[in-house]
Amino acid sequence: METLAMEKLKELNQKTTRVSGSEALLLSLIAEQVTTIFGYPGGAIMPVYDKLMDFKDSLKHILTRHEQGAVHAAQGFARVSGRTGVCFATSGPGATNLITGIADAYMDSTPIVCITGQVGSHLIGSDAFQETDVVGISMPITKWNYQVTRAEEIPEAIAKAFYIAKSGRPGPVLIDITKDAMLQEMDFVYKPCNYIRSYIPVPLMKEEQLNRAAELINEAKKPLALIGQGVILAGAEKEVLAFLEKTGVPAAFTLLGLSAIPNDHPQHMGMLGMHGHAAPNIKTNDCDLLIGIGMRFDDRVTGKVSKYAKQAKIIHFELDKAEINKIVKVDAYVNGNVKETLPAVTAKLIKNSHKEWIDEFKIIREDEEKRVIKKELYPEGNKISMGEVFRVINEAVNGEAVLVTDVGQHQMMASRYFNFKNTRSWITSGGLGTMGFGLPAAMGAQFGAPEKTIISVSGDGGFQMTMQELGTIAYNRLPIKMIILNNNFLGMVRQWQELFFDERYSSTPISSPDFPVLASAYGIPGEMVKGRNDLKAAIQRMIQTPGAYLLEIKVVNKGNVFPMIPQGAAVNEVLFGDEKPSK
Amino acid sequence: MSNQEFTNYQEYTLTIFSENSIGLLNRITINFTKRKLNIESLTVSESAIKGVFKFTIVIICNHHTVENLVKQLEKQIDVIRAFYLTQDEILHQEIAMYKIETNALLETNEIEHIIRTYNARILEMTKEYTVIEKTGHKAETQELFEKLKPYGVLQFVRSGRVAITRLKQELLSSYLEKLEKQHRPAV
Numbered sequence: 001m002e003t004l005a006m007e008k009l010k011e012l013n014q015k016t017t018r019v020s021g022s023e024a025l026l027l028s029l030i031a032e033q034v035t036t037i038f039g040y041p042g043g044a045i046m047p048v049y050d051k052l053m054d055f056k057d058s059l060k061h062i063l064t065r066h067e068q069g070a071v072h073a074a075q076g077f078a079r080v081s082g083r084t085g086v087c088f089a090t091s092g093p094g095a096t097n098l099i100t101g102i103a104d105a106y107m108d109s110t111p112i113v114c115i116t117g118q119v120g121s122h123l124i125g126s127d128a129f130q131e132t133d134v135v136g137i138s139m140p141i142t143k144w145n146y147q148v149t150r151a152e153e154i155p156e157a158i159a160k161a162f163y164i165a166k167s168g169r170p171g172p173v174l175i176d177i178t179k180d181a182m183l184q185e186m187d188f189v190y191k192p193c194n195y196i197r198s199y200i201p202v203p204l205m206k207e208e209q210l211n212r213a214a215e216l217i218n219e220a221k222k223p224l225a226l227i228g229q230g231v232i233l234a235g236a237e238k239e240v241l242a243f244l245e246k247t248g249v250p251a252a253f254t255l256l257g258l259s260a261i262p263n264d265h266p267q268h269m270g271m272l273g274m275h276g277h278a279a280p281n282i283k284t285n286d287c288d289l290l291i292g293i294g295m296r297f298d299d300r301v302t303g304k305v306s307k308y309a310k311q312a313k314i315i316h317f318e319l320d321k322a323e324i325n326k327i328v329k330v331d332a333y334v335n336g337n338v339k340e341t342l343p344a345v346t347a348k349l350i351k352n353s354h355k356e357w358i359d360e361f362k363i364i365r366e367d368e369e370k371r372v373i374k375k376e377l378y379p380e381g382n383k384i385s386m387g388e389v390f391r392v393i394n395e396a397v398n399g400e401a402v403l404v405t406d407v408g409q410h411q412m413m414a415s416r417y418f419n420f421k422n423t424r425s426w427i428t429s430g431g432l433g434t435m436g437f438g439l440p441a442a443m444g445a446q447f448g449a450p451e452k453t454i455i456s457v458s459g460d461g462g463f464q465m466t467m468q469e470l471g472t473i474a475y476n477r478l479p480i481k482m483i484i485l486n487n488n489f490l491g492m493v494r495q496w497q498e499l500f501f502d503e504r505y506s507s508t509p510i511s512s513p514d515f516p517v518l519a520s521a522y523g524i525p526g527e528m529v530k531g532r533n534d535l536k537a538a539i540q541r542m543i544q545t546p547g548a549y550l551l552e553i554k555v556v557n558k559g560n561v562f563p564m565i566p567q568g569a570a571v572n573e574v575l576f577g578d579e580k581p582s583k
Numbered sequence: 584m585s586n587q588e589f590t591n592y593q594e595y596t597l598t599i600f601s602e603n604s605i606g607l608l609n610r611i612t613i614n615f616t617k618r619k620l621n622i623e624s625l626t627v628s629e630s631a632i633k634g635v636f637k638f639t640i641v642i643i644c645n646h647h648t649v650e651n652l653v654k655q656l657e658k659q660i661d662v663i664r665a666f667y668l669t670q671d672e673i674l675h676q677e678i679a680m681y682k683i684e685t686n687a688l689l690e691t692n693e694i695e696h697i698i699r700t701y702n703a704r705i706l707e708m709t710k711e712y713t714v715i716e717k718t719g720h721k722a723e724t725q726e727l728f729e730k731l732k733p734y735g736v737l738q739f740v741r742s743g744r745v746a747i748t749r750l751k752q753e754l755l756s757s758y759l760e761k762l763e764k765q766h767r768p769a770v
Binding site: 199326 | 610658759763765
């Protein structure tokens with residue numbers, strides 16, 4: 001993209017030019033090919049916002065309605081596009097409002113760079129107006145952070161920030177810049193960063209690790225591959241397919257690993273974890289080899305660790321050395337980028353098929369279809385179920401959409417029933433489980449993939465946490481298709497209260513505004529669906545109407561997500577919800 | 584994982600080499616706080632290589648914890664390398680200083696005996712007070728403290744641990760050279 005600003009940058013790099021710190025920051029972002037910034041102005045970052053006026057041709061700034069919206073949008077942008085998301089906030093409350101999103105990005109390995117304004121360097125440590133030690137606050141949840149107090153540090157800090165955020169296991173980086181550093185003048189030269197001696201983003205492959213892994217895979221009679229987001233982050237979807245197709249190994253997916261390969265692949269055995277599919281969970285405790293690929297054995301995946309895959313050997317393909325042997329002790333590991341290590345191992349493998357072993361999964365799958373899935377997708381009652389909404393969405397979009405969710409029951413239903421077809425078509429808050437993530441992340445995703453249909457699904461609880469972003473969506477005319485599955489409850493917490501707290505529904509019934517009316521206040525069309533007869537047509541209308549659309553769907557009030565592995569149970573102790581007569 | 588991994592608590596000495604950057608101490612200690620681990624002792628100083636700092640941290644925990652902890656520490660961007668060592672793998676020292684009322688010491692003729700037995704030395708002596716210094720393991724400096732107690736110890740300080748490994752270990756300088764060669768992309 002040759003913009004005026006990039007030309008200017010080239011020109012600047014040829015000779016030294018005096019620019020302000022603010023200009024140096026924006027030029028550095030352009031040098032890192034940033035085009036979109038989500039943010040919110042305030043006192044300490046005003047010099048940067050002033051300078052933005054001069055860079056309108058190359059930097060698009062999206063004013064969100066809250067800083068949390070900005071950081072989640074940056075996450076959505078990064079997740080859909082694979083590029084680093086960027087957000088701006090001012091000092092003090094602006095910076096602290098970013099914290100939830102930064103923590104979310106840290107848990108889910110999302111590359112974002114957050115730029116915060118800071119009070120003038122002479123005021124630091126004096127409890128000045130809107131002063132907060134954001135570097136201190138964000139330290140445990142950033143991959144790296146740094147405070148700039150002099151203009152000449154800016155280009156190097158930005159170069160390092162982008163290198164660190166995106167390389168190796170990605171993560172959030174925060175750069176805090178004092179107001180005086182934005183105003184000072186400096187000689188601008190930009191050098192991208194590609195080496196830091198204390199940081200090894202991708203370790204070199206070790207032949208003995210590859211050999212050991214290949215040996216175990218070749219010997220296995222009942223292997224099971226666990227695919228995580230590492231595959232998507234590495235862009236190793238093809239390599240995984242090649243591995244699976246050569247070995248015939250059945251594959252299961254973590255919540256964030258979904259969409260890495262299409263759902264209809266014959267070796268796709270479904271999702272792992274607390275609300276995952278029964279077959280891969282049960283078979284984890286029956287296989288003879290577990291092959292973790294770009295995943296981290298999260299507790300929602302393992303259930304009770306002391307009863308996790310004790311009968312099996314375990315191989316871990318993982319980039320981050322600190323994840324190896326962290327939760328489960330492995331028999332072999334391959335430390336490296338799966339895009340390199342997986343083909344290297346695949347080359348050493350014998351062509352195989354595990355048809356009978358896969359048939360065992362199918363038997364459990366059929367049981368689950370009968371006991372859970374059919375009832376959820378084709379419910380008998382009058383009320384619409386969450387699952388059937390996804391069935392109708394599937395019929396309308398056939399996997400050609402990016403699904404962004406919030407957190408809770410609707411999220412688990414989405415992960416179970418959406419028909420994933422393309423990689424990076426699934427954006428959800430995994431590790432942190434951040435309610436309110438969905439709507440702003442969908443916004444960012446629309447900027448990151450303007451050509452795609454973005455469907456944002458939220459519950460009535462989560463939507464109300466960040467619904468002020470309707471303003472951003474309306475102003476920017478973002479064609480986001482918003483669905484609210486309204487059960488008048490904080491559904492997932494209510495489900496736990498029903499199952500584990502004697503049906504004492506403490507603070508989970510929740511009232512809501514009339515969401516379509518609210519949307520219309522922003523000039524966004526929408527409608528409310530109460531009955532099954534209207535569902536299909538309403539979803540069609542939502543997809544076909546140009547621009548944003550809000551669909552509120554009244555669903556069963558006390559629906560539960562099954563199957564379920566209760567917290568602290570073993571991974572094969574799956575509840576289907578029909579074990580005892582329902583109350 | 585074997586049960587011992589979790590139940591066998593012992594003392595570990597961590598050696599961490601890092602760049603000299605502001606806030607790194609905080610970034611390192613966060614990893615202890617996050618696991619509710621208490622730091623028994625902590626020393627930081629510049630290493631033999633200019634600009635590279637060395638942390639020596641003593642903790643008591645199980646093997647599973649220390650192994651994961653060290654990996655998390657090494658993962659911090661500005662940390663170059665991190666190791667953990669058990670008691671028999673290191674030589675270590677601490678330094679202690681004791682301030683005693685000079686009069687109390689002069690009243691007996693024990694001073695010479697104490698200095699000789701404990702291999703301590705007198706750092707300063709004024710009319711009011713005497714400062715004695717001793718290096719050794721914690722148990723040794725503690726023993727001297729008990730010994731001096733009857734004379735009235737006005738002040739007592741003990742440093743954090745410094746440690747050197749008994750193992751034949753690659754020098755950090757050659758590790759850094761190797762890194763430069765392996766990872767430095769052609770510019």
